[in-house]
Amino acid sequence: MTGGAGFVGSHLIDELMKSNESVICLDNFCTGSLENIKSWIGNPNFQLIEHDVINPISLDVDKIWHLACPASPKHYQDNPIRTAKTNFLGTINMLGIAKKTNARLLFASTSEIYGNPDVHPQHENYNGSVNPNEIRGCYKEGKRIAESLCYDYQRIHNTEVRIARIFNSYGPRMLPNDGRVVCNFIFQSLNNQPLTIYGNGSQTRSFCYISDLIQGLIKLMSSNYSKPINLGSNQEISILELSNLILKKINSDPGICYMPEIQDDPKRRKPDITLAKKELKWMPLIDIDQGLNNTINYFIKMYM
Numbered sequence: 001m002t003g004g005a006g007f008v009g010s011h012l013i014d015e016l017m018k019s020n021e022s023v024i025c026l027d028n029f030c031t032g033s034l035e036n037i038k039s040w041i042g043n044p045n046f047q048l049i050e051h052d053v054i055n056p057i058s059l060d061v062d063k064i065w066h067l068a069c070p071a072s073p074k075h076y077q078d079n080p081i082r083t084a085k086t087n088f089l090g091t092i093n094m095l096g097i098a099k100k101t102n103a104r105l106l107f108a109s110t111s112e113i114y115g116n117p118d119v120h121p122q123h124e125n126y127n128g129s130v131n132p133n134e135i136r137g138c139y140k141e142g143k144r145i146a147e148s149l150c151y152d153y154q155r156i157h158n159t160e161v162r163i164a165r166i167f168n169s170y171g172p173r174m175l176p177n178d179g180r181v182v183c184n185f186i187f188q189s190l191n192n193q194p195l196t197i198y199g200n201g202s203q204t205r206s207f208c209y210i211s212d213l214i215q216g217l218i219k220l221m222s223s224n225y226s227k228p229i230n231l232g233s234n235q236e237i238s239i240l241e242l243s244n245l246i247l248k249k250i251n252s253d254p255g256i257c258y259m260p261e262i263q264d265d266p267k268r269r270k271p272d273i274t275l276a277k278k279e280l281k282w283m284p285l286i287d288i289d290q291g292l293n294n295t296i297n298y299f300i301k302m303y304m
């Protein structure tokens, strides 16, 4: 697995290890942490290789979970050229291993490939409304070329590929400095700091709890479905509603600090998950109420 020390990867490793699979975790730790995977260090079924996927590597594996890439806008924009290289060169390198070993490769794509969508909710046949020149370009165009590479390898080399278009996910192990909205709001609220809303808070997202996402990824890897598939929650919520929900749960009253709208911020986002329900028999089970309770408890335990 690439990116195994990150938020999604480490939860996925937990599930795979519990199912007695052998896991090799490749990570350069740019946003991941040893803490996330430390419980598996020393386990004979687990191997950690500190490696940047931008550089080639040779491995003998039967499945590749290709997750390496910072997911938070703050982190992927820190070094946009590295983000683009991670998606382009990193994906070529992993597809090269898949070709050599006949491994099936699951690529962690993203709802960002739909850009600032003018179709709502977003279904897999929608090709997106994407501006390649904006500051999110390194990420969304990186993911788009990576998807394209996956299908070129499938067409030319019969490589087995699975593409998960992941929508906003959250849960324990997100970092307080991650910059994404759920951790920002929880951390600010716990520290009695005003919640930072970019713009007027009317923009929407649909937040999927991590355990649901992990089940979706596992089902996708073992399914016969090889076209892109959305994985995410279809419970849409505005950012203002989210801020009020978190303030209420934490019972804190630091107020809201409205900041300028951020550049190129998608206005609405919600997946159409009809395909995942049909092909994978998957749908999210944890609602935002329960998911936020679990995440808030984790933040209290870890940081307060």
Ligand code: NAD
Binding pocket: 002, 003, 004, 005, 006, 007, 008, 009, 026, 027, 028, 029, 030, 031, 032, 033, 051, 052, 053, 054, 066, 067, 068, 069, 070, 071, 072, 075, 086, 090, 108, 109, 110, 111, 165, 166, 167, 168, 169, 170
């Ligand atoms: P994360 O930043 O927590 O984890 C990414 C992991 O990849 C980290 O451990 C990081 O150190 C590693 N990494 C980054 N670049 C690397 C490189 N060049 N070589 C080796 N390792 C590298 O992010 P996440 O939330 O766990 O996301 C995992 C994947 O899922 C990403 O590909 C992301 O684009 C995708 N995704 C996530 C979300 C979400 O809401 N979390 C949404 C859409 C897509």
Ligand code: UDP
Binding pocket: 072, 073, 168, 179, 180, 181, 182, 184, 185, 196, 197, 198, 199, 203, 205, 239, 262, 265, 266
């Ligand atoms: N956002 C916000 N305040 C924050 C962090 C994010 O208002 O402190 C907004 C951001 O502008 C976006 C939404 O919350 O509209 C989700 O942002 P995030 O970075 O979590 O993920 P994105 O979906 O943009 O990749």
